[in-house]
Amino acid sequence: MPIFSDLLVTAAGALTSVLTAIILFGIEQYFGFSLYTWSIWFILPIGAILAGFAAASGYYFGAKLFNRKPTKVILAYMTLISAGTYFLIHYLNYYFLQADGKMVRDYVPFFSYLAIAIKSTSMQFYIHTRNAASTGELGWFGFVFAGLQILGFSAGGLGTYAILAEQPFCDNCSTFLKRSYFKKRYHFGSDEYSHHISKLVTLMKSDNPEEALLEHSKAGREKDTNGYNHQTSMDVRHCESCHRSWAKLSLFKQSSNSWNEINDLRTAIYYKRPIHVPKG
């Protein structure tokens, strides 16, 4: 029942959005610090992006649980839900705000309150963890800051969608594929290595993923060894209903202490048959 499961997915998304707003509101009330306004270099709204991810997470898990393909409609919902969380946090502040023992909401409409709140935003600068300076009230510039935050929340929703859309899906049975094999190998970046990669890609593209898996598991080393600054991984997934399958080859290069994926060389292919994966 696609409509029913879409409703459940939407409900899960709405639930995490409301929970995120309540938690952030609570932190603001008790600690006097609004986590979601945390920015780096003023323009990068890290706090808002993270909050957007948290708000959209229910959509992510709901879609996985009920096997709903990430469509454009889901993308729109996730982005809207994340951005809406920004307004929900402000609405909670507004709802509980008192002045001279009276509820502010009895006298001021929400959007008038919001405009005042945005204009009276001030920013604290922190160097390391030390409060270094404050801007005072931002005035009209507060709207630029608010706009960046809303974009940050939306970006969190967009990012969550992108992660969901990356997951291989069987269109035939409307289900996410289940992982049946995963292996990493470490290499020196030599000519031999380049030859190995092109061989893997050729095998995968010529409907021979089994041979590619074997080739992959024999080359390079199993353990992360000093100087072996290239990494390859093979990921295989199956549809549990119709036995269609999917294989992905990913490549990573080490720079300082982190492994960065070489996106151009990623190869992911769907097969209309099962892939027989090596044991162990």
Ligand SMILES: [Zn+2]
């Ligand atoms: Zn299937």
